[in-house]
Amino acid sequence: MAYDADLASRIRARLSGEDDLVERQMFGGLAFLVNGNMAVAASGGGGLLVRVDPAEADSWIDGERVTPMVMRGREMRGWLRVVADLDGPGLDEWVSRGVAHARSLPPKGT
Numbered sequence: 001m002a003y004d005a006d007l008a009s010r011i012r013a014r015l016s017g018e019d020d021l022v023e024r025q026m027f028g029g030l031a032f033l034v035n036g037n038m039a040v041a042a043s044g045g046g047g048l049l050v051r052v053d054p055a056e057a058d059s060w061i062d063g064e065r066v067t068p069m070v071m072r073g074r075e076m077r078g079w080l081r082v083v084a085d086l087d088g089p090g091l092d093e094w095v096s097r098g099v100a101h102a103r104s105l106p107p108k109g110t
Contacts, residue, residue: 003043022036
């Protein structure tokens with residue numbers, strides 16, 4: 001499955017003006033990196049991938065709209081797959097969470 005180009009465009013619009021932003025095709029989707037750290041992605045598997053503080057991730061998981069990201073059968077701590085509330089304020093909140101966490105990490109080369 002290809003990533004949702006409309007979702008990627010809406011993410012891009014919300015991130016316009018962010019410093020040190022890079023877009024990169026990764027894992028079948030389009031990832032948005034801040035300071036070299038992946039923040040969010042339009043997932044090739046559908047929905048939005050969001051990088052969050054692993055200590056806070058469980059508080060957002062509801063088992064339907066927000067689930068842990070699973071890659072090759074392994075749950076990725078600190079990564080969430082969001083498949084609902086991806087319009088307007090909902091998308092703004094998730095993108096902001098991902099960017100805030102990416103900015104909290106040490107910068108790395110892209």
